[in-house]
Structure formats: C-alpha cells, structure tokens
Amino acid sequence: MSSAQTADLTGTAQPLVRPRRARLRLPRTPSGVAGAVIVALMVVLAIIGPPIWGETAERIDASAILQGASSAHPLGTDNLGRDLLARMLVAGRFSLTLALISSLIGASVGVVLGALPSVLPRRGARFVTGLVNALVAFPGLLLAMFTAVVTGLGAKGAVLGIGVASAPAFARLTQTLAASVAGADYVSAARMLGVPRRWVLTRHVLPNIAEPLILNLTQSLGFALLGLAGMSFLGLGVQPPDFDWGRLLFDGFSRIYVTPEVALGPALAVALAGIGFNLLGDALAKAAGRPAVRAEKPEAVGEEAASEPDPGAVLEVRELTVSFPGGVTPVRGLSLSVAPGEIVGIVGESGSGKSLTAAAIGGLVPHPGTVTHARLRLDGKDVAGMSGKELGTTLAMVFQDPMASLNPALKVGGQLAEVATVHLGAGRTEAHARAVDRLGHVHLPEPDKQARRHPHELSGGMRQRAVIAMGLMGEPKLIIADEPTTALDVTVQRQILRLLREVVDESGAAALFISHDIAVVGELCDRVVVMYAGRVVEELPVARLAVGAAHPYTRALIDSLPDMDTDRSRPLASIPGRQPAPSQVGTGCAFADRCELAAARCSAERPPLVVHGPAHQVACWEV
Template sequence: MRVDDNARPTGQSEAVPDEGGQARKAASRGVVWRSPSALIGGVLVAFMVVLAIAGPLIWGEAAERIDAGAILQGTSAEHPLGTDNLGRDLLARVLVAGRYSLALALAATLIGAVLGTVLGALPSVLPRRGARLVTGLVNALVAFPGLLLAMFTAVIAGLGARGAVLGIGVAIAPGFARLTQTLAASVAGADYVAAARMLGVPRRRILARHILPNIAEPLILTLAQSLGGALLGLAGMSFLGLGVQPPDFDWGRLLFDGFARIYVHPEVALGPAALVALAGIGFNLLGDTLARAAARSSAGRQESARTEPPRAEGEPDPDAVLEVRDLTVSFPGDSTPVRGLSLTMAPGEIVGLVGESGSGKSLTAAAIGGLVPYPGTVTYGRLRLGGADIAGMSGKELGTALAMVFQDPMASLNPALRVGGQLSEVAVVHQGMSRADARRRAVDRLGHVHLPDPAKQAGQHPHELSGGMRQRAVIAMGLMGEPRLIIADEPTTALDVTVQRQILKLLREVVEETGAALLFISHDIAVVGELCDRVVVMYAGRVVEELPADRLAAGAAHPYTRALIASLPDLDTDRSRPLAGIPGTQPAPAQVGVGCAFAARCALATERCRTERPELVVHGPHRRVACWEVTS
C-alpha cells in the first residue's frame, strides 16, 4: 500500500446540510463580534491602519517643516501639542510616526513568530538528544526576562531601528516557541505522522506538511495578539535610546525627545503616549476577539460535520461538572489503552461507561483522578472538574471535589485500621477538620449510606463488615467531602444481586441529594441501562457509541453495542440454544490497527472498515456513533 506524504488524515465524516446549525454558528460568531471588546478593538485597529496609510500623505510636510520662530513652544491653537527643538509641529509628527511604528512592530512580530515557530517545532522531528537540547534552550529563553533579552540583542546588533526590531523579535520568540512546542507535541503522536515517519518521509517535510499546517490557527491568533506587545516594546526601546535614532522617529522616539520638557510642557508626551497605549489595547482586544471567533467557528464546523463537538480552547463549558477532551493514556511499547476520549457531564447526571474488559474504562477513570500508574503517560486537550483545570487543582481541592468508589472495597480500605478512622482521615487531610469533628462527620456519613448502627460500624475493622457494608463505607468515604463528581468503577461486581440493587439505589439517592455527577463504569450493560441517564460504549480504547439509556435496548446502532445487548439472556431466551456471544477477541492496546478496531469481529465490516477508522458522529439528539455502516 502506497501512502502519499501529502495526504491528510482520512476517516472524516461528510458534512450534511444543517440550516439550524449554520444559523446558530453565524449567530454565535455575531455575538463575538458585537461584544464591546470586539467593537473597541476593531475601531482602534482600523484607526491605526488608516493613520499609518494616510498620516504621512496628509501631515508629512507639516511634520518636517522647520520654524525657527516656534522652537520648543507649548500648547497653542496652531500647535495643539507644541513644537520640538526645531520648531516642528509635534501633533503632525505623532500622526506621521504611526506608519513607522506599526511597520517596525509588524517586522518584529514576524521575526519573533518565525524564530519561535521553527524553534518550537524542532523537538517534534529531531532525534531524542537534539529534541532535548532544543527543549532546554526554549526553557532557558522563556525563563530569561524578555526586556533584558531584547536590550541585550539590540546592543549586540547595534543601536537603531534594526537592532530594536531584532531585539523585540528575539524577546517574542520564546513565547511562540513554547506554544509551538506544546501544540506540535499533540500533533506529533498522530497516526498520520507516525505513518509518514515509517515511510521515511524527511523530517523537514513532516514538519512542513504534517505538523505546522495543523497548528497554524492558534499561532496566527497569537501573532495578532503579539503585535500590541511588540509595539509597546519598540516604543520602550526607543524611549530608552536603544531604538529609532534621528532623523527617523517613531512614537517611542518622540517620547524620548519630549521627556526633558515633561515637567514644563507635559502635553508633548501626551500624543505619543496616548497612541502607543491605544494601539496596544486595540491589537490585544482584536487578537482576543479573533481567538474567540475562531474557537466558535471551529465548534460550529465540527457540529455541521456531525462530529464530536469539542469546545474552543478558550471557552470551556461553564455548566459542566466534568469536561474531558481528547484524553489519551499510553504506556511504553506503543501501548495506548485510551485513545482520544471526550466526555462532558452535567450536574446530577449519571453516565454509564461500558465495554468488555480491557476496553479502557478503568484507565479512563484513573486518568481523570490522576491515578494512572507509572510509566503511564496521560495527555489531553482539556480536563476540567467543576470548571477548574484538574492539573491546577491542589490535592485538597481534588480530594474534596472528586470521589472514587472502586470495585473491591478491601483494596480501598486498610484492613489494619478501623473504618471510622479511615473516613475521618479524609476530612482531616482535605478539609482541615479536627479529629473529633471528623469522627462525628464519619459517623454521620456512614448513617447517610444506610449502614445500621453507624457509630458501632465506625469502630469496626473492614473484615468485620460484609461486602455490601464495606462498599457502603467506601461510598461514605467519598461523601466525606462535597464531591462534584463521583466515579464508581464497577462497584457492584462482587456483590450478590440483592445487595447490588441496594447499592445502585443508594448511588441514585446520593446523586439526587448532592447534585453531583456520577460516572458509573461497568461491563454489565443491563445494570447500566437501569441506573444511568446516558450510556457511553468503549471498545479498544475509543468511544464507539453514545446514546440515552432509555434507548439502549431498542435504539443501539453500533454493531458492538447491539452484540453486547444480544449477549444478555432474559426470561424469553431459548434455553435450548447456546448463549449468544461475540466471536473473536478484543485487540491488545498495542495491536489496534488503522481501521475500525471491531472490524475483525463484525459481520457488517467492509474493506473500508479495515482501512479507515470511523469518527464519532452525531446521529440524532444525544446520539453519536462511530461506524461506517450506520447511516441514520
């Protein structure tokens, strides 16, 4: 099979007309551009562009006209901002200087963007030793103060506009390099990049064809935002005497020339200072607006293409309890048990995560809770709990907001310690309670989960409790804080059906009382259908279907989901026939091919299924399926 290194990733779903979606997308973009910050930024930038074009044409002659009789004058009707030491009108010079100031800022930003992008992209294509060297250089440059870096470069390059532009460009480059490095790292692990490497595509072509085009948008948006910083930096360099030199002048040079008179005629600094500030504010506001508009547009494009609608980088879902985007868990040896999982949960919602053993359910829970064992690596586009990035949460915050209930309570409870003491430890460590208060809360929580005589049970060791009582104690441990999210990883597997029903009822009560979201992980699809509001089906590390729980039995679309349901016996099952099953086995995490992972076990599989991986696409309200053979 021949693979063209210029080819883009395949497996994208064809867009279908969606007039409502297009209208929502247009309305969403309109809201962004009608915001006060967008209007102010647009007006300021438009004014600066017009000034740069028209200023020298209109006021160029007045800016250069020398008047020996009007030297160093203050404000007057003829000269609103006064004159300089040659009698030239300062207002005209300020208006004319806009073109040179903006041109220098644009040049410095482009230099910084090019240097930073190349430097940041190199680690993704260099050998390990070279990548480590470049990464260390980027880290050192980021840690170095930008102004000192700019001044050092300007002194080396020589005083004047060229040195100042190079200095500001070099100071901007580390920020671009760090951003590029982060973005490139997320793309470098993609299958199409791995295929290009395997085929021997040169590194420079991998960089130019496969990596940079896929990270261009955020870099361009950062470029717009950096213009304002470059403008301020160049004005500062000229004000310090390291930038533009006479007879040339920019806004910073005009500030430098007027500084000696600022106590006598402060208006001489008013014009250039005001325009520097307005231009900086304008470019920053416009850059922020472009970023938000692009993010909204990206979300709209994903929705119109019927694919998973990830939110924009700058706009997390404010109402979500849990928001996961592109979660991947990998281990050495090219083993990736979880691949690009995305999931959003609302308050009070119970979501079931189902699949065979080895499908990645428990590792997904471990990744959310930060419990993936070494040497596992977790990467994601977004992982937020209660509106906060989990990576930035302290241990106390995470321990209070997240509760985890595992399959085996004996693995969660220390057999050498009493139950009440273990629950109390949660409140002492995460909430700073005294031991007496924590003990009282532990007893209260044990009673809350319907454990009989909770004060007595708090004094027992775990082995003195039955399996169902131990599981209730573990749930009570999670409720010691005020969890926003409860992750229950197969909490009823080892229990008999009577106790199982009690635990399921208890979990539903906890969700209704606390308003927390519950991620219920199980291989038992019947239990999930009874308890949950929504079901997410995983196979070989990926989500293959998502649908409402009440449509699970009759509305499942993916062949794997239907096979799971068919394997469940009921009262109408013909006992004279063998139990239904799914032929074959699930592929190991390191053996998942390029196509649909279920293709080898699927009776509907075609050649396309074996060579192209289907994306998770929308098939009606709250329904998504990853299957080429599902059309509606």
C-alpha cells in the same frame, strides 16, 4: 476521596494484606519447637543468672587461678580465680541485652531507609535506593568494625557497629515490602489527597508490613549475638571489667590448647543462642506466610479542542489519551462530559479502557503511563491546576473491591475521619462525628459501632457503603464508581445501585459509572458511553439503549444478555473473536474483525464519532 479509597486501576490487583489477620501459630516441627525451647531457656537464663550466680562470678580466689575443669569449677577459672561457668551464666543477660539493642537500632535505621522510597519524590527515592544497594553490597563485618572503631571501642561501639551492619538487610526487606504496599489503592489515594508523607508512612505503609519485619527482627537477634561475640573476640567489643560471651571467649582463647574447656562454655552459649533465634525466626516466618517481595497537556488541535469549555458540565474531557512505553495505548482520544445530577455509564468488555479512563481523570495512572488531553476540567477548573487536596475533595472514587480500597490496619471510622482532618481542618472529635454521620447517611446500621470496626469485620455490602460514605466526607462534585457491584450478590448490588442514585439525587453531584454489565448501566444511568479498544464507539441516552442502539458492538452486547424470553434450547449469544490488545489496534475500526457488517473501508480507515440523532453519536461507516 479518602486515603483508603483508590482501587484496582487495571482490574487485576488483589489485596496486599490478608483481610483477616490469622492467629500466628508456631509450626509443630522439630526445628520450630527446638528454636522456641532454646530461646525460652536463654530468656530464663538472662532473668535468673545474675541474681543466682552473680556473686560467684565476681568472687576472686587466688588459690584457683587459671585452673582447668574440676568438680568445683566445671569450666575452669580465669586469671583471677573466678569461676568461668558462673561468669558464662551471668553473661547471658548482658549478651542478650546488647543483641536486642543492636537489633532494634538496625531495625529502626533499616525500616526508615527502606520505607522512604515509597513516599519520597522519584529523585529522592532513587537516591535512597542507591544508598541501600551500596550498603547491602558492603561486607557486614567490615561495616561493623569500621563503625566500632569510629565510635570508640567498648560495648557502645560494638552495639552501634552491629546495628549499622544489620540495617541494610532490614532496609532491603522493608523496601521490597513497602514497594508492594505503596502501590495499594489506599496509599495512592492518600498521596492524591495531599496527606503528609509522614502520615502515609506511619499510617498506611508501615502498619501493613509490620508482621514480616517483626519476624525478621527475631532472626536478626541471632545475627547480632554472633556479631557481638565476634567483635568482643576481636577486642573491639566489650572491655573489662564488663564481660559478655564474646569477651569470655577472648579471655580463654589463649589457653584453648592447654585447657580447651575454658573456651568451650562461651562458644557453646553463643552458638546455641544464635541457632535458637534463627530457628524460631524461620518457624515464625513460615507460620505467618511472609510475603515476598503525569499528565502532559499537548497543544490543542482540532475543532473540538478549540471550542469553548462547557460551563454547565461538572466533568469535561476532550481527546484524552493514556499511553505506556512500547506503543501500548489503552485509551485513545476519548471525549465525554457529565452534567450535575447526571449519571453517565461507561460500558465495554474488559480491557476496553474504562478503568484507565477513570484513573486518568483522578490522576492515578501508574508510572510510566502518560496522560495527554486537549481539555480535562472538573467543576469548571483545569485538573492540571488543581492541588491534590482540592482534587481529593471535589472527586470521590468508589471501586469494585472495597477490601482493597480500605486500609486493613485501620478502623473504618478513622479512615473516614482522615478526610475531615486533612481537608476540613476538623478536630479529632468533630472528624469522628462526621464519619459516623456519613456512615449513617449510607444506611449502615449502628454507624457508631461500625466506625469502631476494622474492614474485615464488615460484610462486602457494608464495606462498599463505607467506601461511598468516605467519598461523601467532603462535598464531591463528581463521583466515579468503577464496577462497584461486581463482587456483590444480586440483592446487595441492587441496594448499592439505589444508594448511588439516592446520593446523586440528594447532592446534585455528577456521577461516572463504569461497568462491563450493560444491563446494570441501563438500569442506573441517564446516558451510556460504549468503549471498545480504548475508543468511544457510541454514546446515546439510556432510554434508546434497548431499541435505538446503532453500533454493531453495542447491539452485540445487548443481544448477549439473556432475558425471560430467551430461548433456553439455543446456545447463549456471544461475540465471536476477541478484542485487540492495546498495542495491536490498527488504523481502521478495531471492531472490524468481529463485525458482520464490516467492509473494506472499515479495516483501512477509522470511522469518526458522528451525530446519529438527538444526544446520540456513533462511530461506524455502515450505520
């Protein structure tokens, strides 16, 4: 399974990044326009200021020392007779350059700190998170002053100080954004595959949060300008003979009561530039729509747990249970096996535990979920003893939303090639060639062209084919398809179902097909496992599904499907009531409240899964 291949384990997650990147447009609001104009003027000033007024700014005039405003010197002169207006215009380049450097320092440090928790082990993530929280709580100006004093007075110390002071804000924003992306399907898969953490960070996390970080960088420039000016005004920043707006303000402050205009110019420049960058950053943020913000193995018990492993099964699961704090147990004592070349369907209503079963097999149950089992073997090996890379190549997973399974920031071919690069040790050219070959194997037209496209450039059916191709980059022994046709139209659904059957027949792999549509399961699968409230209530060959289903719930599912012979004058058949929540399943049969055959025993005692015929098991007291 590739790093872009996991998907929604609960059936509710949505893509964290818009599938098609909208072109960023500045809102036509007074504040947005004003911010853009001010920033543009400041950039122009930084470019043309030193060449035009540089000589005037450095010219010493002993006859014009410490003058106030005049026609020759609109903002007065300093203690060497130099024109303050010219010096203010020239200082724009130095001030903006220092602000940009300090913002980049703060962004670099902050982004690294904020992104680390999403790829570090839990202890390391907690340490980094605590460090970020402590830095955020520390006053920024004091942090900047402390850094400047330690590193030395002057422009270098001031830049480092403001950079360090702005890093916590970047870290907090990055941490919030990365936390949401870190839960995305492709990131979970990358971890399971054993993709190096630096790759997870640089290829899967950061590219998908870059936009809001860049927008925040624009706003941080305003903060940096004000901060640097404040440092220079306090004498901790730029030192003579260099000068920035803050230094000019410092030099003129002693005369503010006599000739206030000498301090007016640099103060106005600092305020105007800060306001401009903040307005522009706010406008860009609004335009972009900034986003907000293991398995334990218990002692083997019971006759089934003590039995010998099935050597002929690709997947063997015994007494699988998935639980969460608070008594929530979505999967309860599930057992099943899948043979080579066999497709086993798991069917049931939403919330019956189908997807979490797949997640538990793949090791993708989210924290703080706990997985326990008497046996969980894949291709003859205990899953608990398999490395992430081994599990990733033995198991392929295809989920219902291919857009959530594919990293929107990477091209399709690159995502497929990652599997060959990480697991097969293939070179870049070889990995790309294999990716194109796999895309062609799933009947994508012009596979080389499709490999160079981003996921949003493909149709839904093409994306689903690409995800299946991703699973075939290795040599999977088991393919888990979790409702892979739900979001597709009927024609494309049939194509995908045929492709899955073709892949299983050609490769000899086993497949676990999960769906809420019992008709689709009946068309594709060899055997059907029916789940209700986290438990298996019936297992039977698909050939007996229509006429031999014994459990009342299975029959109700079949009866609720209309066909060409359905009387359209009557209401569609439905199952009364609702499935109990995972935390509300009692000791008896969970279906008892909705079952017409239920007796007193059904509510008091849970029926075991017993043999009802060849390859047929049912959990019902009344059958």
